[in-house]
Amino acid sequence: MDFTLSKKHEMARTLFREFAEKEVKPLAQEVDETEEFPRGTVEKMAKAGFMGIPIPKEYGGQGCDVLTYAMCVEELSKVCGTTGVIVSAHTSLCCDPILTYGTDEQKQKYLPDLASGRKIGAFGLTEPGAGTDAQGQQTKAVLDGDEWVINGSKIFITNGKEADVYVIFAVTGVVEKRGKQIKEISAFIVEKGTPGFTFGTKEKKMGIRGSSTYELIFTDCRIPKDNMLGQQGKGFGIAMHTLDGGRIGIAAQALGIGEGALERTIAYTKERKQFGRTIAQQQNTQFQLADMATKAQAAQLLVYKAAMTKDQYTQDHKTAYGVEAAMAKLYAAEMAMEVTTKAVQLHGGYGYTREYDVERMMRDAKITEIYEGTSEVQRMVISAALLK
């Protein structure tokens, strides 16, 4: 087993770090304060190829692996959690299901624009009554001639109003399974501007405040029959499989937030003096930093392992990576929350102010324990695999 990154991965990290420091970090505080989507940064990321890292070149992507993509989200999130999740939701939740389940025509139609960043992607599964219980879907799609007619709404949609292409889920019927009537869910691709597709309220969030979280409303929204993604009735599986991949992106975001908070805390504790010496010279600080770094390192190993396992899946279409992804997300999210909380504590009163990045990072960290499957869901996924 070799824990050394290849030279190309090291160079990719250098690129992501340089970009993050130069283009993203200077705006992070402003993006948080104004809650404005960093459109300019997304355009720069598109130019640098960050919006299609694991998408094959034949579809306009970069043709890199999932590990490189995870490292990109990690480095961006070290300085700005908002920017990290924009890339993650776009890549994992929109590009990936189209690549995995799309027909050749759908891939040719949507992926080049998405992978090049000319268009932004989003994913709509959650509804007011369907969070962890995705079976609680109320949004319906009915076939009328050559069109699906969608009615319903989706909430908490990342990249909400800024996206151009949406992968959404709707009930297309009822089927009997083991004597029970269950909803048949299907996946669809919906484009912005389709009549009947509008936006509801913008969420005012605790963290990742620039990420444009909106409600999507479908009122007699007609889309071509060909815009069904995958087979009819396979939507639940598509959603779950997509989220398995998405969790690697969110785990990488959480990892980056934790690492970013650690970096800032190391720098701060070496400067801040109390009782005539820096607080880094106090043993309590040293022990806290040691714990934070150890957990961040453990999280990194889990995230990279999950990413590399998904890379294996890309090669053989067999290797399962759901448990690895769940473990990575569970651990990295809880690490991010713990490390950012300690970071604020070690910054003292200053850490509680918006002048210091760790305050924002602590708020950004919380969502990683919630979206794309709460920590409780991750524990369900992991334990189900253990006990099956």
Added chain:
Amino acid sequence: MKIVVCVKQVPDTKGGVKFNPDGTLDRGAMLAIMNPDDKAGLEAALRLKDQYGAEVTVVTMGLPKAEEVLREAMAMGADKGILVTDRVLGGADTWATSQTLAGALRNLEYDLIITGRQAIDGDTAQVGPQISEHLNIPVISYAQDIKIDGDSVIVERQYDDRYHVLKAKMPCLVTALAELNEPRYMTPGGIFDAYDADITVWGRADLKDVEDSNLGLKGSPTQIAKASDKVRKGAGEKVNLDVTESVDYIVGKLKEKHVI
């Protein structure tokens, strides 16, 4: 059009500077980056490639690890990379370096050669013009803009208070300023391709029409008497005065030293 860009791996000024006992830089022990002027030269070449279509070859001379800057250049969009490396070439000053690079360039076809104005480790600005002398082609230095006009190149050459517009028939050598442009980022896919690509490695035997007496430390007329890191200044004088008194104090000191 064929463009050759000469780049140099230089110590990152953010890292520490280390010297060999002979006074030359210990490059193996330092963090390294692509020299900023060279990177601007590469970006200029890539823009010409985007605009007019061109094959961009990047050449560097250095230790085997200088391969990294070639991969970086290819990840930005260069087509080929050539590393000139050989123990006998080590310790070269600008004369021996330009002889070496000219020897390598004689193996290549080119319409335009672009080098950086100067490297941040030596700051001589000599290698580019010297190469043009060895190859007997025109040189335009300090380029702040480069355009192609048929078989010629039109360059804005920066001066302190003005710029000159010069036109030269190709083949021609241009030295680029870091201010020329904002170099593009590598792309992740470009990095993967760059590491899958082969780098051509040339040694002494591959250099064309160069005498041994012009190569390496022995072929370098420059003698380094002594080299050192930045000399630390003393702590200076500290005074605690209010604003008005401070100004008077400083003005008094400057007068005392006949500065004003």
